Amino acid sequence: MNGFGLDNLPYGVFSRPGGERRLGVRLGTDVVDLSSLGGHLAAGSLNPLMAAGRAEWRAAREAVIAHVTAGPPLIPLSAVTLHLPFEVADYTDFYSSEQHALTVSKILRPDAPGLPPQWKHLPIGYHGRSATVVVSGTPIRRPSGQIAEGVFGPSRRLDVEAEVGFVVGVPGRRLATTDFAEHVFGLTLVNDWSARDLQAWEYRPLGPFLAKSFATSASPWVVPLDALATVPAVPQDPEPLDYLRPSGPGFDLRLSVEWNDTPVSCPPFASMYWTAAQQLAHLTSNGAAVRTGDLYASGTVSGPERDQAGSFLELTWNGAEQVKLADGTRRGFLEDGDHVRIAGTARSAAGTEISLGSVSGTVIP
Ligand SMILES: O=C(O)/C=C/C(=O)CC(=O)CC(=O)O
Numbered sequence: 001m002n003g004f005g006l007d008n009l010p011y012g013v014f015s016r017p018g019g020e021r022r023l024g025v026r027l028g029t030d031v032v033d034l035s036s037l038g039g040h041l042a043a044g045s046l047n048p049l050m051a052a053g054r055a056e057w058r059a060a061r062e063a064v065i066a067h068v069t070a071g072p073p074l075i076p077l078s079a080v081t082l083h084l085p086f087e088v089a090d091y092t093d094f095y096s097s098e099q100h101a102l103t104v105s106k107i108l109r110p111d112a113p114g115l116p117p118q119w120k121h122l123p124i125g126y127h128g129r130s131a132t133v134v135v136s137g138t139p140i141r142r143p144s145g146q147i148a149e150g151v152f153g154p155s156r157r158l159d160v161e162a163e164v165g166f167v168v169g170v171p172g173r174r175l176a177t178t179d180f181a182e183h184v185f186g187l188t189l190v191n192d193w194s195a196r197d198l199q200a201w202e203y204r205p206l207g208p209f210l211a212k213s214f215a216t217s218a219s220p221w222v223v224p225l226d227a228l229a230t231v232p233a234v235p236q237d238p239e240p241l242d243y244l245r246p247s248g249p250g251f252d253l254r255l256s257v258e259w260n261d262t263p264v265s266c267p268p269f270a271s272m273y274w275t276a277a278q279q280l281a282h283l284t285s286n287g288a289a290v291r292t293g294d295l296y297a298s299g300t301v302s303g304p305e306r307d308q309a310g311s312f313l314e315l316t317w318n319g320a321e322q323v324k325l326a327d328g329t330r331r332g333f334l335e336d337g338d339h340v341r342i343a344g345t346a347r348s349a350a351g352t353e354i355s356l357g358s359v360s361g362t363v364i365p
């Protein structure tokens with residue numbers, strides 16, 4: 001079942017030529033149409049189910065498992081178009097991989113490397129642009145922008161960021177870390193495309209603005225949290241403030257990044273410092289609201305080894321150490337026509353290995 005068996009069943013939204021959007025789950029290389037199950041499962045988007053709350057999520061998953069077990073018609077993936085499975089409300093991006101933050105500081109700020117002083121006290125993040133979150137497969141047009149004083153033009157340092165996105169179901173504010181599983185419906189793979197030259201020129205002191213808002217790709221599959229095993233989170237020192245405790249669960253997810261079909265890295269999500277529960281608690285700690293369809297991404301997932309880098313900035317040390325691809329060509333940053341695919345696997349609640357699907361995109365001029 002290539003990681004898409006009964007222990008997984010991620011939700012997606014599909015259509016057939018000329019047909020309306022329908023909710024489905026992925027089984028192997030097929031889709032199972034859920035519309036005959038009625039209720040929230042007959043909608044053309046995940047939002048109504050996500051808003052309904054955890055008891056409904058569990059009842060829906062049981063109904064889906066019974067339906068899939070009964071041998072429903074299977075629709076080959078090749079016969080459908082996959083859409084973003086939910087309407088993205090707000091999009092937020094965190095910066096919670098200690099290894100990513102440390103490596104990027106060495107590359108971009110060699111005069112003052114190291115974590116910012118607040119890094120271990122709060123999960124740093126910024127608000128992104130939901131209107132340009134696109135489904136996997138959408139071509140990524142190279143962004144233009146200011147890249148230096150007096151220079152406006154196409155980015156020359158176009159990059160990727162391999163991330164995991166968490167999708168909010170139930171609205172709330174001032175959420176505790178222990179509220180996480182009541183509010184977050186599931187997770188999806190994210191590529192936070194980043195223009196490093198726009199970023200370097202624009203980002204101080206307010207953070208990324210146009211360098212990351214031109215496109216953010218998401219997988220067409222949302223894996224419900226109920227399908228996933230949890231693991232202990234990374235120990236934190238110093239102990240965070242009360243509103244960030246307990247840390248909440250970690251997840252044993254392993255990402256892989258392919259550049260023009262050449263495997264270049266395997267970022268380990270289990271090494272993330274701040275948990276998704278802490279990110280949600282922090283995001284709402286000032287009274288800010290989250291609502292159904294909010295997407296918040298983990299931040300670039302990078303491990304300590306070069307072949308665990310979640311960005312090409314790290315993989316190629318800002319373009320200085322090019323990687324050799326399978327076709328013999330070398331790369332520092334993305335060229336027009338390049339294709340990037342980020343895939344993931346996870347340990348399921350049943351203890352098996354399941355797939356998170358993939359998120360891909362091709363750069364166009
Ligand atoms: O450290 C920096 O100057 C820049 C970091 C990033 O661009 C990463 C970012 O967008 C947040 C993340 O994905 O971790």
Ligand SMILES: [Ca+2]
Binds near residue numbers: 094161163192299300
């Ligand atoms: Ca990012």
Ligand SMILES: [Mg+2]
Binds near residue numbers: 129212213215216
């Ligand atoms: Mg983005």
